[in-house]
Amino acid sequence: MAKIVGHEESVMDLQFIRSDLLLTASSDRSIVLWNLNTVLGGSVQQQQAFQGHEDCVRGLMLSKHEDGFYSISNDQTIRYWNMTNGMCERIYVGHEHFIFNINRLNKEYFITCGENNAVIVWNEKQTTSWQSLKLPTVTIWSVLASTSNVFYAAGSDGILYIFTNHNDRRPDDQSQTLYDEMLVKQTKIPFASVSHLKLYEENSLVTIPPRNDGERRLIRSLLDNTILVYEWNQSWKPVGHVPDYNQEEFDHSSGCVPYNDEFYDEVFNVKLNGKNYKLPFNRDQDPWIVSQAFIELNQLDYGALTSLVQCIVNYASYKPKKVENNGLFPIYEFKLWSTMKNLEAFRKKFQEFNATVDEHLRLSDEYLQVTSSEMQNPEAICEELCLALKKLMKWPKNLKFIVSDLLRVLLTNKYFNTYFLHQMESDEFKPGSEFFQSVIQCGDNLSTQLTSLRVVANLFGSVHGAEFAYKNFSYIRENIVKWTDLITNINVHMAYASIWFNYSVLLSDHKKRQNHQFKHMIMEMIQEHNKLIESESYKPLEDYHLVIIIMMNTFGNLIASKFNSQMADSHLQCLQQKYVKCFKDNSEIRYCLRQIEIAYDQYSN
Known part of the structure; x- marks a missing residue:
């Protein structure tokens, strides 16, 4: 028995050229041509060696005229060798990993496959791929053509994939989609x-x-x-x-x-x-x-409309994605007036007023039976409530306070707040409209001022409402009742202060923080309140420190928006010198002042 000895490592493939010539490929990176008729000492002798691959040579394929051959390797290349002179004449590049198999597709094309789910179709005359195919499996071990139009690829997932260019054998859309999804997940x-x-x-x-x-x-x-x-x-x-x-x-x-x-x-x-x-x-x-x-x-x-709106309404916020402040400011939560302590008393009073208005303005009994739960969560009856409010807005001026009180409670619900403005802001509730004007100007009695100012503050109950308030800031500021015209009542003053505080919360929004005129006007409202403090006209009001803290928080938010001006410097000095002296026994004011100083040091540079 004769032996063929010469490779230093595993022999990976064999290819007969004639009955007496044999090509072998090895993991030692070499290809050898053996003449089986030349035996010396019991060993077949090497006729020619082909060197050039940089890694294991895995497979061989003869050219169509058998005057040359192709080799595939772990070095990701395919080489064409001239059998006569032993030279490598072409190097085909396109695979990104080991190549495991090569086979002829037709006279001019051949196919290769390998690791990294790749099958490539090559034109013999081109050293770059003619067509590259990705399969939804890690490894393609072997490829074999049955005709010039059909070939098979054997995958490591146990599936045999069949490829063709016959239109009548194309997969249906569902099968193609499934294949594409499998492929994407694998690649x-x-x-x-x-x-x-x-x-x-x-x-x-x-x-x-x-x-x-x-x-x-x-x-x-x-x-x-x-x-x-x-x-x-x-x-x-x-x-x-x-x-x-x-x-x-x-x-x-x-x-x-x-x-x-x-x-x-x-x-x-x-x-x-x-x-x-x-x-x-x-x-x-x-x-x-x-x-x-x-x-x-x-x-x-379109059945998804309500759920999409609710998603926006419930999750839209001015709070930034990344909060890095080390102190109290900026404050991101609006101050809203939501409680209604005695719904039954409110309902009874509402029924009395409802009976006194003209018949075309009256609400039906079903509206008057709205429960406390429906008041706090009015999402399911927003349309009905808005229709009712259109009537209520036309009630006599002396009854508007109870309409405003109802509206301010409803506005604390984000969805109703958004729905109400979506329906009303182009008509009944817009600058210049009768009802909006009555809310802004507040009237001159306690009930009307308190409920109206709380309506304005509660506009900030949703992002859409806050944007409405921001859009109409100049109009509201010019037309709203002044500090000096407020009723001497602590709740009225707190409601009024909360409006300007809520505007200051908007400064956490990047675009609004760039609006220097907006910040300047907020500072002017702070200064107007400061004049009220200096005049000591607040003294008849018990617990007035609550109003002062709201306005100090407004100033703190303004400082945190990097508002640098002589007005801000002057007001800080006023807080440090006069407020501490006037309210030296109030720990809340002292704490708030300290937080403002921290914000000033952090944001003023």
Whole structure:
């Protein structure tokens, strides 16, 4: 028995050329041609060696004329060798991992497969891939063509994949979608290689056209929030996923969140019909209009409208994503007036007034039976309540206080607050309208002033309401009752102070913090209150320190917005010199002053 000895490591493949010539490929990186007719000392002699691969040579395939051959290797290359002179004439590059098998597809094309779920079709005359196919399995061990139009790929997942260019054998859409999903989950793309790409939502594949062929986008999957890589080649196709995606989705310099090619104040996670959507929202937008546009863009059922609005209303906030302050300021929570201590007494008084107005302005008995629970959670009856309020706004002036008291309680509910303004701000409740004007000007008696001022403060009960108040700030400031015209009542003064405090909370919003005129006007309201303190006209009011603390908190928020001016410096000195002296025994005022000083040191530079 003869032996063939010469390789230093494992022999990986054999290929007969003729009955007397044999090619062998080895993990020692060499290929050897043996002449079986030349035997010396019992060993077949080497006729020629082919050197060039940098790693294990795994397979061989003869050229169609058998005057050369192809070799595949762990070095990720395919080489074509001239059998006569032993030279490597072509190196085919395209695989990204080990190559395990090579086979002919037809006279001009061959196919290879390997690790990293790759099958590549090659044209013999081109050293770059003619077509690259990814399969939803880690390894493709072998490929074999049955005809020039059909080939099979053997996967490590136990599945035999069949490929063809016959149109009548194309898979149906459902099978193709399933295959694409399997493929994407298998193909891992490292974040480092796509970190330069922006993250988009799935709807961008329809709404934002590609700039060029081969363009790639990172897309968040609606199904499980996986970050996918899509590539454009006549259509968008997923080519893999990014398991280690770690890009921060928040711009701290602007306080905004990126969404497709824009930035928004908020981007909410919404799950509808088993899919995960991103709902972008700017605080100055109407939640109903945003939700309607979102439904149309994503081709959703309009039955989702209410839940989308509720998502925006419940989760929209002025509190930043990252809070770094070390003291009391800024304060992010609005001061609202929500309690109604005795609903039954209120209902009884309301019934009395209802009986005295003209019949066309009266409410039916069903409105008068609204429960305490419905008052606190009026989401289900918002439409009915707004219809009732349209009547109530036309009640006589001397009865407006009880209408305002009802409205101020309802406005503390975020959903009703948003719904009411969505319905009313273009007509019954807008600057210049009779009812809005009566609320702003407050009247000259205790009940009217107290309830009206609390309505204005409670506009901040939702982000949409706060934006309405901000949009109309100049009008409200110019037309509202002045400090000096307030009724001498601690609750009236606290309600009035809370309006300006709530405006100061808006300064946590990045865009509003840039509005220097807005900040300057808040400072003017603080100074007007300071004049009231200096005149000592507050002294008849018991517990007036509660009003002072609200206005000090307003000033603290203003300082935290980096409001640097001579007015602010002067007011701080006034607090340090006069307030401490006048209220030296009040620990709350001393604490608040200390927190203002901390904020001043932190934000004034």
